[in-house]
Amino acid sequence: MKKLLTVSAIALAMMTMTAQAEVTISSQSYQKVVKKKKAKWVKAAKVVPGSVVRYINTLKNKGKETAQNLVVVNAVPEHMEYINGTAVCQSKCNVTYSVDGGKTFDKPKKLFVGKGKKRHRAKASEYTTIMWVVDKLKGGKKTVVEYKARLQ
Amino acid sequence: MKKILVMASTMLFGFMGANAAGTVAGTLVNNSATLSYTVGTVSQTAIVSNTDSFIVDNKIDLTVAHQDATIVAVTPGATVQVLTFEVTNTGNKVQDFLLTQTLNDGNPYAGETDNFDATTVQVFVDVNGNGVYDTGTDTATFIDELAPDAAVTVFIVSNIPTGQVNNDVSDHTLTAQVAVGGAAGQGAAIATDDSANADTAMGEEIVFADGDGAGATEGANDGMHADHSAYKVVSAALAVVKSSCVLSDPVNAGTNPKRIPGAIIRYEIQIANTGSAAATVVSLADAIATQYGTSAANLEVRTAACAGIDGGTNACATKAGTVETNAGTGGAGTSNVTLDYATVAAGATECGYIEVTIQ
Known part of the structure; x- marks a missing residue:
């Protein structure tokens, strides 16, 4: 019995350790180039004002357990402006935005900025942070969430 | 002091930040994302992605x-x-x-x-x-x-x-x-x-x-x-035309006068400015021929094209325009006269008159 308990404890500990290290996230920026009338996205390197940068966050579940309710929060970098409608994800997810630096998130039609007479519905370029909530990511799988922004 | 600090920080932000020309070259742009998730019902420790960076190009x-x-x-x-x-x-x-x-x-x-x-x-x-x-x-x-x-x-x-x-x-x-x-x-x-x-x-x-x-x-x-x-x-372009008629002679007076000694000859000198700019300080010097001796009366410049000679009969006719106040120097009784046209506007024509007596 003692031996069985010890084995169970070790297994539980291993499961816990595996679960804690299951999902990784990496971020990479890309920009579109057109060569011989064919467009492709390459790593962002030649970026000047007006350039559109595509940010891809790749989520990999290296474990065996299914990760759930994956919440990715990405602040739009300084000097960049979010481009409306470009925050998407590969799998089923919900996207909301913040105009207060990530304190609160909501759908675009409920986002307002300014005070008094200057209060208005927030433009996409005024979004400060994007949040994706991915339902789940099975073990051994990967998915991406992404958005595009323009350099001011 | 607080106001100065605010102004200073605003200027710095303006320099480092975006303007109409865009984000200043050399600016570092970083991006990273944070991930949190659950496994089963257990919330896992949030993790931060790598920081993706690039330098804004020139x-x-x-x-x-x-x-x-x-x-x-x-x-x-x-x-x-x-x-x-x-x-x-x-x-x-x-x-x-x-x-x-x-x-x-x-x-x-x-x-x-x-x-x-x-x-x-x-x-x-x-x-x-x-x-x-x-x-x-x-x-x-x-x-x-x-x-x-x-x-x-x-x-x-x-x-x-x-x-x-x-x-x-x-x-x-x-x-x-x-x-x-x-x-x-x-x-x-x-x-x-x-x-x-x-x-x-x-x-x-x-x-x-x-x-x-x-x-x-x-x-x-x-x-x-x-x-x-x-x-x-944009310059004045002046053209000068000079012509004459007999105003009177001692025999026929003003009726069909002839160019005989004692006859009075009228010279009219038309200056036309066909250029695009006014000609200023326009003066015309005329040395009276020795046959005339000296100029007679009625030296004048008029603000109109020459009309003192009938184009058909070549007889003297009524002069057009009004006499300008500055009508020249020399004047009657001298052998060298200067007609002062002053300013001849672009497109304008003015006429000067000299009357002389044949010796």
Whole structure:
């Protein structure tokens, strides 16, 4: 019995350790180039004002357990402006935005900025942070969430 | 002190941040994301992605625009005649700009065609920023350290040859070429960008983004821009016609008079200005022929075309126009008279009259 308990404890500990290290996230920026009338996205390197940068966050579940309710929060970098409608994800997810630096998130039609007479519905370029909530990511799988922004 | 600090921080933000020309070259842009999730019902420790970074590259863009709304009117022999342009740094970094001018490369003014070259052509920067060329002050020949979004006035300064006539046109093109900025003094021209070189995320590459200007010697994406302007000679063009009639003679008086001794001859001298500018200080000297001795009465200049001689009968007729107050010098009784037409406006015709008696 003692031996069985010890084995169970070790297994539980291993499961816990595996679960804690299951999902990784990496971020990479890309920009579109057109060569011989064919467009492709390459790593962002030649970026000047007006350039559109595509940010891809790749989520990999290296474990065996299914990760759930994956919440990715990405602040739009300084000097960049979010481009409306470009925050998407590969799998089923919900996207909301913040105009207060990530304190609160909501759908675009409920986002307002300014005070008094200057209060208005927030433009996409005024979004400060994007949040994706991915339902789940099975073990051994990967998915991406992404958005595009323009350099001011 | 608090106010000063606020102002200082605002200026710093303005320099480091975006402006109309965009984010300043060399700015580091970082991006990272945070992930949190659950496994089963257990919340896992949030993790932060790597930081993706790149350096904002040097977008070189500029415009040259002529500022003279209409072609610049000049007169023959005029010196230090000025064409005005504006050079704007629409890129995202402080740059120098080299300036050159070329002749006969077109102009923006409809119907005007180049047919002469102004001389002693020079290019100067409006150093004191007053928008007016100041001899001895505006001596810089290149633009030094022009900030993003900033503009500066540039002048082409020339002389007009004395031999030019009304409506002559001289075309001039100002070309600005970007040069290395960042330090006082003329930087080296930036002749090529990094389009042929491999991109590096953490390097500040040069990207030519300029449009095609008006100059034939530059095009899009070459670090240069140009625009045209032109001088047009606006001068008076005077034509003089002299004719005569017999006003009276001692035998026939005013009836069919003949040119016999004692007859009074009327000379009318018409000056027509067919040019585009008024002729000023117009005077006409007439040495009275010895056969006449001296001039008679009625020296005058009238503000109308000559009408004192009937074109059909060649007889003297009623003079048109009104007598100008300044009708000349010399006057009746002298052998050399000067008719003072004063100002003959563009398109105007005036007539002077001298009456003499045949000896």
